[in-house]
Amino acid sequence: MVIIKVYKPSDKHPSASKVPKSKYSFVPAQRTIQPRLRFYQPTKNLLTKTQHKEREEHGKAKREAFKKDVEELNNELKCRCAALATKYRLKEHYFLDMFFQGGIQTVRAQKKINKYNAWKFVKSHDLRNSGITNLNTVQIAQKYGNEYRELHRPENRTAMHELVKRYKRISRQVAYQKIQRPTAKAHAQIFAKSASNLGEMFNTFKHHTDMFTAPKWYFSNPKIELYLKVIVHSWDTDRVGYRLEAFAITGCSPEKMLEKADEKSKILKHQIQDKVKELLSNKLSGKTINTIPWDNFSSQITLLHSIIPRNWPGEFQNPSRLSSKVAPLQDLLAGLEDGSIGFKQLDPDELEEWTVKHEEEMRKKREGKKNGANKASGKKGKKSSASKGPAKRGKVPIERIMGTAKSVDHSLSSSSESSSSSESDSDSKNNELNAKRSNTKKAGDRKKDKMLKRKALEGGGNSDATVNKKLNAPGQKEWPKPKKILKKVVSHSPHASSEPLFLPDQSPGLDPSPLPSQNETPQANPNTHATNPNRQRNISDGEWDAKAEA
Template structure:
């Protein structure tokens, strides 16, 4: 605890900067020469001592080699493994394993005498395959020999470990699952083993598959599939079914190679237009669905794809240009046909004729107007904001006192629309000949239309440039010959 506290205190304290050492005085030429001679003398003494030790080691090794009848050199080969595999050593290693499995073990000398001629008759490809198998076996993790007794012991132990791992994961993390273990060879005599983390999961399986679920039957089918080498062809019965399975695997392998060489995970083979896009251009690359149903031929093609003999090749720029030129020459010569387009859907039908009027090319034709959806209900008639004409007053009737105008709670947009309608109506009357002042002896009273809410006084003078409505009233001296009622007139206050 005390050491921990000291460490924490040391960390929390500020870092101490050491005082820089003083620069040494430069050496003179004589001092530098003496120092060099002393270093050389010390190095020579060290080399002499190391050489004496090496001589003693060699003397000791010679003594031990003569005493035990061993070679003086060659121990490095026993310590360091050989990196390059010899084909003959790979051949002998494989023969040793085969003889051990057969129960007739043999030493290296007898193997050389018995099977040397067989190795001589091997081809170069067979020797390369021997080396590849030997490297694969050497890289595999070492295991003990699989005897019948060892298999009987390993199976229950490994199953128990898997149960503990899955149950522990379910307790710590909160997962549910199951596993099944079946054998894949006849050397191991064990039945299929199932394990479910809960009984409810076992009961759910029939509901999940929506069919009859028998755990024992499913385990037996999995075991049969594993004993068949995990190959679906061994489970199929008829030749057409097996051929279809091999063709499907060929298509999958071709797509995988195409993705690898292009680097595009979404690459697809054009099987819809395969004849025009693939066969006409590249030749000898037929659709896998059109291949023969002979299983030996299909297996040969599948093995060639797996081994890499049949593969895609990335063409260079020159090769691609040469292939395109040859393809165009073949089309021009009629040896092959180009890509065929689908016929038009309106073949044999009459088409609409255009007008005989020819329009110049430089005249821009306006785009057609878009159709607007007809309203479901008729539009309401627009309301006009024109003022009604004032009633005609008699000559003896006194003028009425103007009432105070109430505040209008309208928006600015509404006021502008109202003013515009009133202005247009007044201008129309002015143009028709009813100009203001054409009648004599009339009294005029004006009030501003555009005013703020604060200006409610009718006696206030209108602002400069404001539009003014003039109410025309008949005076006592006016003549009675006018038949129409006077109408309000709009004039410009600034012009007046």
């Protein structure tokens, strides 16, 4: 026999270590908790334009077919109801009620008539007509109850049946009278309630100049005048009265009351538009016209109804687009009123001729629009290769900008012979070339130019021609030229020697001898020839250049 000892949680196990009892007891999880699955609506594949169009056309066709079938069903039902009404001598509406609502009995539920209540109703009606009105239903039952007991006998069934018919007839009359409210008191109360909410406003004034009487106003409710001042800006009762009096004296003509031509033209245009609507409505057999298709009159009116404008001055267009001159508008309105201007009904032959002309005009308009599409759209058309100028590629030759080193030396040696006008022209040309190529200059080239400038200022090893070539590249400021020194005035004496003014290795305007210091006095150069002071004069650069060219 084996004995197994079971230790309680509170007992101490002999081999277990002493562990403090936990405050909380944790239960192991029975199963692993899985996250909840979320089912999202799958993304729909977007339809193409063709598929959208097919669906729209399919839905439209389905709606049209459904509408057509329902109309056929309604027409068939109406025809069937008309046939039944003729057969049974009833109204068509009766069969419609029977079909949709189960008959008039389901619309108005008719309960079983209580004969005792019917007798009391008829008896009270007879007593009221005879002048007895001081009895209620209980008193009528107590006093005239024997009459009902006599009618209730089997031999008096016919009389009771007539009583029920009379009850139905009188009850219908009473119901109708309740709706109409026929009593004098009810009628007076209803009218008084309606009249109390009405207000009257009168204005009396004269329409001639024989006597003088000020306009008179009458308000049934004085608050009406106060309300008019609220809803109408700057309302003045006296001013309005005198204005109406003047309007009546002038013959009730709005044109005579207006002062500005713009206001007169607006009223005339409104009157012209109303008159055109009236004339066109008469031509269309009295059909009401809300708006006139001024721009599409040919396609919407002429082609459908064979009506064209007759003797209309100029183009048939909306009066709002006409000139604001009063005289032409008055002539147009007068022509519309006397019938000289209006509309004309075309014959089939005339309509055919008009249609041919109209199609020709529309074709010309379409061709004109097609030719002037670029102008109408406001977009500039692309230039063709023939209209474009020759493409400028490559760098401009350095001779065009500054010239080579040889050309520089040559220009320096012959500057006394060139004119200031030619220099200004060359400078302007250089500036124009630099400006044209400024947009193509890159950032890297600008950095190189800055470095070349710095080296040139510091005395770098670049030659003058190279520096000038680099510094005067397009997009950069031209390198400054050396300052001009005033040219010396040379006399034209016959004893002048034939030696050149400058040596070949000298620059123009520079003396090869060293410049005197500030303390020394300048001495005359023996190489130069003396000039006659009497013939010496100040000559400007332009005069000297012209003389040199001569």
